[in-house]
Amino acid sequence: MELNKKNIKTLLGMAAAIVLFAWALQNTSRLGELVRYLLGLFSPFLLGMSIAFILSVPLRAIERRLFAHAVDANGRRKGWVRPVSILITLALVAGVLCVVMFLIIPEIAGSISTLSAAFPAFLGNMQRWAVELSATLPEIGAWLEGLEINWQQLASSVFQFLQNGAGDLLGGAVGVAGAVFSGIVTFFLGFVFSFYILMQKERLARQARQICYAFLPEEKADFAVRVGRMANSTFSSFLSGQCIEAVILGCLFFIAMSIFRLPYAMMVSVLISITSLVPVFGAFIGCFVGTFLILIINPMQALGFLILFLVLQQIEGNLIYPKVVGGSVGLPSIWVLMAVTIGGSTMGLIGMLIFIPLTSVCYSLFREMVYRRLSRKHLPEQKIR
Numbered sequence: 001m002e003l004n005k006k007n008i009k010t011l012l013g014m015a016a017a018i019v020l021f022a023w024a025l026q027n028t029s030r031l032g033e034l035v036r037y038l039l040g041l042f043s044p045f046l047l048g049m050s051i052a053f054i055l056s057v058p059l060r061a062i063e064r065r066l067f068a069h070a071v072d073a074n075g076r077r078k079g080w081v082r083p084v085s086i087l088i089t090l091a092l093v094a095g096v097l098c099v100v101m102f103l104i105i106p107e108i109a110g111s112i113s114t115l116s117a118a119f120p121a122f123l124g125n126m127q128r129w130a131v132e133l134s135a136t137l138p139e140i141g142a143w144l145e146g147l148e149i150n151w152q153q154l155a156s157s158v159f160q161f162l163q164n165g166a167g168d169l170l171g172g173a174v175g176v177a178g179a180v181f182s183g184i185v186t187f188f189l190g191f192v193f194s195f196y197i198l199m200q201k202e203r204l205a206r207q208a209r210q211i212c213y214a215f216l217p218e219e220k221a222d223f224a225v226r227v228g229r230m231a232n233s234t235f236s237s238f239l240s241g242q243c244i245e246a247v248i249l250g251c252l253f254f255i256a257m258s259i260f261r262l263p264y265a266m267m268v269s270v271l272i273s274i275t276s277l278v279p280v281f282g283a284f285i286g287c288f289v290g291t292f293l294i295l296i297i298n299p300m301q302a303l304g305f306l307i308l309f310l311v312l313q314q315i316e317g318n319l320i321y322p323k324v325v326g327g328s329v330g331l332p333s334i335w336v337l338m339a340v341t342i343g344g345s346t347m348g349l350i351g352m353l354i355f356i357p358l359t360s361v362c363y364s365l366f367r368e369m370v371y372r373r374l375s376r377k378h379l380p381e382q383k384i385r
Helices: 005-026 028-066 081-136 138-147 151-175 177-199 201-215 218-259 265-275 283-297 299-328 333-377
Strands: none
Touching: 005 028, 028 081, 028 177, 028 218, 081 177, 081 265, 177 201, 201 218, 218 265, 218 299, 218 333, 265 283, 283 299
8 A cells, every 4th residue: 555645644543543442442431431421511402402303393394384485585484483483382392291291190199099099999809809719729729828918918018118118209309309400400401502403403404514515525425414314304204203103002092991991091091102102112111000000990901901902002013103103214114123122222211212213224324235236236137126
């Protein structure tokens, strides 16, 4: 290789990268502390960017549908459109949150009183059911007698656990007050920062493109801009598809539970809608809570709810989710499942939400590369079909 100025600069860059990588491997703890410090320092700005990205999805729809004709003589959107659209978006989000809280808080209050009254009867019914089962099946009765369960002591232990848990929660509230205050301040700063991003998002996008073309070769800058646009479109489609899927699933549960007259239909449906925002596996959290609540009232209805959940989950997993979410991000259902599994195992809840659109972008880029390489080889059609 000829040692000209360009090659020397490339070799020096590779050497510096190798040295930095070796240092990172030998100082993982310090690197982790540095990352945590930087994340804490920039957390209001990162939160603001996340809020702005989420709000930009309904914001674009409002501007496109309500103020499509509000343009000046030069064809530009009038200056009052953006702040008015932001206010409408915030009002819609606040309205949705208020409706959810209005629906679920009275249900929670009524459920607590119902559960507190029904729990002793539930223990008595379980004991009577165990006696009847032991009379019908002596083998199971002998096994249950060997367990030597004291139901009264179990009930007192449960109530004592709840009392102690409430006391610990009250005692720890003072300790976490500072963290809660810090979180409120961070959220407020992030919210203000997101407002400025939404007001000037076209200008920020233009500046980002200018930076790419200023410091990168034109071909690489074109690729970076294309990937950025693809990522923005994919994440927006995924977010809107995930919300639509959650609403559809919640409505299905509410209709089915109302038809079969299962208790807590509204609360469980809203809970499943919220938890189903976590891709694929989130609805199981709502299933567990709903099954437990209904089990205390009526064990047979809890069994019916569990069967209903499995049926609706199969419909949602095989029909709704791949069509609504998988189709919105251009990702086959098998890759959606793989993205959720890998994202959840590596980054938890955030990873589940991020990896689906991220995998979709990588899938699209890799598919383009495969098709491009196949076209260069001029292979017979029957070999690649």
